[in-house]
Amino acid sequence: MPELPEVEMVRRHLAPVMERRRFEDVILRRRDLREAFPRKFRERLIGQTAVSVDRRAKYLLVPLSSGETLLMHLGMSGDFRTGTGGSLRHDHVVFRMSSGAIVTFNDPRRFGLMDLVPAGGLATHPAISVLGPEPLSPDFDGDALARACRGRRMPLKVALLDQRIVAGLGNIYASEALHVAGLSPTRRASTIATGSGLPRPAAHRLAAAIKQVLERAIARAARENYRASRFRVYDREAEPCRRARCTGVIRRRTQAGRSTFYCPVCQR
Numbered sequence: 100m101p102e103l104p105e106v107e108m109v110r111r112h113l114a115p116v117m118e119r120r121r122f123e124d125v126i127l128r129r130r131d132l133r134e135a136f137p138r139k140f141r142e143r144l145i146g147q148t149a150v151s152v153d154r155r156a157k158y159l160l161v162p163l164s165s166g167e168t169l170l171m172h173l174g175m176s177g178d179f180r181t182g183t184g185g186s187l188r189h190d191h192v193v194f195r196m197s198s199g200a201i202v203t204f205n206d207p208r209r210f211g212l213m214d215l216v217p218a219g220g221l222a223t224h225p226a227i228s229v230l231g232p233e234p235l236s237p238d239f240d241g242d243a244l245a246r247a248c249r250g251r252r253m254p255l256k257v258a259l260l261d262q263r264i265v266a267g268l269g270n271i272y273a274s275e276a277l278h279v280a281g282l283s284p285t286r287r288a289s290t291i292a293t294g295s296g297l298p299r300p301a302a303h304r305l306a307a308a309i310k311q312v313l314e315r316a317i318a319r320a321a322r323e324n325y326r327a328s329r330f331r332v333y334d335r336e337a338e339p340c341r342r343a344r345c346t347g348v349i350r351r352r353t354q355a356g357r358s359t360f361y362c363p364v365c366q367r
Contacts (some may be wrong), residue, residue, distance in 0.1 A: 166218030174210030
């Protein structure tokens with residue numbers, strides 16, 4: 100499943116051809132993706148101008164001149180392609196923009212999502228209303244992370260995947276951030292906060308590490324240098340730890356049905 104850096108790169112790819120451009124036509128090659136398209140989806144888009152292309156967690160948000168917002172999620176295998184024509188298998192939605200660009204959504208597994216949110220309804224939309232702070236925003240820091248983890252007995256890695264604690268952080272970068280911060284994925288989430296919710300040093304280290312790994316991943320993707328070798332621990336079971344002077348070997352364990360990779364020596 101695409102994680103936050105990948106979704107951010109899709110946003111940056113779409114912005115130049117969609118922002119301040121009008122939807123000239125919308126072609127739906129099936130009736131649904133993960134869910135059915137909203138009522139009169141095509142009619143509500145045609146003639147509207149995309150005010151901007153934004154991101155909230157792993158959702159793409161396109162505010163429209165009508166006041167509605169086009170909300171999109173890539174699902175497991177979705178991606179957008181821009182160009183002037185051509186068709187591939189699994190091209191399910193096509194936007195023809197006034198810029199002349201053709202924006203095509205391709206989704207082999209059909210777990211993607213498209214919705215139209217009425218004006219003023221974004222904050223209460225089921226997908227958006229539950230989200231915590233954006234990890235790259237000024238609102239997210241050690242204090243915010245400690246408050247969210249206060250009293251939580253679940254493992255720290257599992258807590259990081261809770262979108263109410265930090266929005267958009269996925270399995271890969273949660274493992275990476277914990278390694279950068281030197282924190283074990285199995286320790287209780289509550290251990291990074293005091294009983295009153297004040298941050299311990301671990302909370303500040305972890306918040307900074309989350310920002311660092313996401314920013315670096317976005318920068319690498321922008322350079323089109325996006326290979327598996329970029330990871331410090333993810334998918335590196337039985338390999339030596341990459342932390343300087345650490346003698347540990349990366350292990351893998353399952354937490355909440357997801358693979359966690361970590362160093363048992365330097366992550367405490």
